[in-house]
Amino acid sequence: MAEKLEDLNLPNSSVQKIIKEALPDSVNIGKDARSALSRAASVFVLYVTSQASNEAQKGNRKTLIAKDVMTALEELEFDNFIEPLEEALKEFKDSKVKRSRAKKPNGESVATEDVEDQHETADADLKDDD
Incomplete structure (x- = not known):
């Protein structure tokens, strides 16, 4: 504390x-x-x-x-904060997915199904950052 x-x-x-x-x-x-x-x-x-x-x-x-x-x-x-926060969170997750794509060797692309998995990974990373 x-x-x-x-x-x-x-x-x-x-x-x-x-x-x-x-x-x-x-x-x-x-x-x-x-x-x-x-x-x-x-x-x-x-x-x-x-x-x-x-x-x-x-x-x-x-x-x-x-x-x-x-x-x-x-x-x-504070209901009026929820929608903008959800949008910001989605943008953050999407940018994290894009960054992880950029790190893949040989320019491999990520399959669409993997995007949800990466969003879950981004959630887990957010928990670790706290």
Whole structure:
């Protein structure tokens, strides 16, 4: 677990990048507002993670999976986040499949049936990354 409260915060550079992408180029944001957004994002992530952890425990699992996060968002009434998150997850899985294709020797292509297997592998890799 985190030793200091600050260890639970998201990296400022990541939050800054998200803020910059969300706002028009003509808009500037003050340091205090950036700090407040960073803290709010960190609290939100911890809140959803806590609920997702409860979902995993209900399933007698120690590893969080994407379904736990989706269920947590639904339980916490953040339904409008679910569809964009599912799309982002699918894009991530597809890019992971494409990268694994690029790593195959002799330029072999992957059969269509293998794509689902690779999505499952990508899910497992996501669990390992946590």
